[in-house]
Amino acid sequence: MIEVDPDRCAGSGMCALTDPAVFDQDEVDGTVVLLDPTAVGHEKEAREAAHLCPAGAIRVIE
Amino acid sequence: MTETLHPELPMERSSPLDPPTRLGELRETEPISRLQFPDGHLGWLVTSHSLTRAVLADQRFSNRPELQHSPIRIGGQVVPPSPPSEPGMFITTDGAEHSRYRKLLTGQFTVRRMNQLTPRIEQIVANHLAAMREAGPGVDLVQAFALPVPSMVICELLGVPYEEREGFQRDTGTSFKLSNDFEEIQAAFNRIKAFVADLVRRKHDDPGDDMLTGLIQSGELNDEEVTNMGLLLLVAGHETTANMLGIGTLALLQHPDQLAELRADPSLVDNAVEELMRYLSIIQLGPIRTALEDLELGGVTVKEGESVVISVPAANRDPNRFDRPDELDIHRPATGHVGFGHGVHQCLGQQLARIEMRVAFRALFTEFPDLRLAIPASEVPMRTDMGIYGVHRLPVEFS
Numbered sequence: 001m002i003e004v005d006p007d008r009c010a011g012s013g014m015c016a017l018t019d020p021a022v023f024d025q026d027e028v029d030g031t032v033v034l035l036d037p038t039a040v041g042h043e044k045e046a047r048e049a050a051h052l053c054p055a056g057a058i059r060v061i062e
Numbered sequence: 063m064t065e066t067l068h069p070e071l072p073m074e075r076s077s078p079l080d081p082p083t084r085l086g087e088l089r090e091t092e093p094i095s096r097l098q099f100p101d102g103h104l105g106w107l108v109t110s111h112s113l114t115r116a117v118l119a120d121q122r123f124s125n126r127p128e129l130q131h132s133p134i135r136i137g138g139q140v141v142p143p144s145p146p147s148e149p150g151m152f153i154t155t156d157g158a159e160h161s162r163y164r165k166l167l168t169g170q171f172t173v174r175r176m177n178q179l180t181p182r183i184e185q186i187v188a189n190h191l192a193a194m195r196e197a198g199p200g201v202d203l204v205q206a207f208a209l210p211v212p213s214m215v216i217c218e219l220l221g222v223p224y225e226e227r228e229g230f231q232r233d234t235g236t237s238f239k240l241s242n243d244f245e246e247i248q249a250a251f252n253r254i255k256a257f258v259a260d261l262v263r264r265k266h267d268d269p270g271d272d273m274l275t276g277l278i279q280s281g282e283l284n285d286e287e288v289t290n291m292g293l294l295l296l297v298a299g300h301e302t303t304a305n306m307l308g309i310g311t312l313a314l315l316q317h318p319d320q321l322a323e324l325r326a327d328p329s330l331v332d333n334a335v336e337e338l339m340r341y342l343s344i345i346q347l348g349p350i351r352t353a354l355e356d357l358e359l360g361g362v363t364v365k366e367g368e369s370v371v372i373s374v375p376a377a378n379r380d381p382n383r384f385d386r387p388d389e390l391d392i393h394r395p396a397t398g399h400v401g402f403g404h405g406v407h408q409c410l411g412q413q414l415a416r417i418e419m420r421v422a423f424r425a426l427f428t429e430f431p432d433l434r435l436a437i438p439a440s441e442v443p444m445r446t447d448m449g450i451y452g453v454h455r456l457p458v459e460f461s
Binding site: 010011012013014016017018020024025026027028029030031048051052054055056 | 118119161164165166167168169170171172173174176397398402403404405406407408409410412413416
């Protein structure tokens with residue numbers, strides 16, 4: 001399961017770059033949009049996105 | 063832990079593509095070490111990847127200029143204390159103030175928006191490569207390609223007339239030159255600011271489809287804020303990507319095996335860009351942060367008010383994070399490098415920089431398959447005297 005916190009998000013886009021199937025960015029302010037909270041089959045990418053997120057806005061709950 | 067006092071940030075390199083040797087030694091023994099700043103301040107130097115991430119992600123560290131101390135002399139002089147940030151200088155603000163300004167821009171720099179710019183960037187790149195061919199062998203790749211491509215892109219995005227670039231390009235160069243007098247740097251910076259302020263005034267009467275106009279029309283900002291935000295984007299869009307293109311080309315030419323693999327499979331360029339960012343780490347000075355309270359970091363106590371200098375080149379060569387860190391390997395997983403920083407201040411323009419580098423390197427080595435240096439590598443003038451590392455010139459040959 002993935003949780004995101006748009007309030008913490010700095011809009012760097014690292015999540016959307018790492019896995020565009022799971023993450024997107026808001027059109028207006030660039031903050032994280034979670035497309036697929038389960039990320040089935042994308043677990044490795046989701047963990048990578050959480051690790052790369054500069055603002056700690058993504059959490060993967062195992 | 064034995065505490066060694068380092069008199070100034072080590073800047074001396076034993077080889078042009080590698081970080082100063084002393085930084086690597088420090089990372090092994092004291093990844094957070096005491097640093098004596100030229101103004102007498104006793105602060106810290108961080109050289110490991112994990113501590114770099116820890117500092118940059120921790121909001122107990124401030125990026126406000128009036129709290130910071132410079133780790134080097136500029137123009138041989140001790141850098142005087144900085145005044146607080148002017149309105150809109152979002153890079154050097156903290157917390158809610160920073161995020162308010164940054165959020166007005168982040169929607170403009172998303173992965174999707176930057177991908178949409180690809181065709182236009184390809185066109186700009188192709189035009190400059192054609193002009194470079196016309197100029198013929200011996201041409202300086204920096205002046206013909208590395209500088210004008212990102213310059214034209216950021217000018218178009220912001221709505222800065224490209225034909226007016228001469229003045230602010232020269233002043234940008236002046237403001238990053240470490241041997242210049244501090245007053246000289248300040249004067250150059252003020253001239254760029256006056257230029258952008260005038261442009262903002264002109265955009266009120268003659269709006270365009272560009273970021274400066276968008277910021278004005280957002281209704282959220284006064285002209286001084288728009289000017290300072292525009293100034294930051296213009297300066298950042300000039301020096302950084304341009305230097306990555308220059309020194310990145312040199313690095314690939316100096317690693318012919320890697321270049322051959324990139325030529326054989328151009329889809330490797332995405333990863334090659336990450337690896338070049340890691341390997342070259344062109345930010346020579348900082349980022350710098352100042353502790354807002356006493357805190358524990360890497361086994362030491364950093365006291366409130368103490369400045370911490372991060373060494374990006376050292377962090378990106380940390381063997382605890384990257385295998386064989388001193389080798390350029392375009393196949394390695396290089397993500398997680400801190401070449402664009404980390405934390406809430408991580409480079410706003412990083413997705414633009416990625417697209418520019420991907421398009422530029424790919425087209426350069428396709429258009430000029432036998433690109434080579436026109437002078438011995440040892441004679442390439444390196445930017446050891448600049449806040450952002452790279453090459454001053456890169457004369458190249460091709461057939």
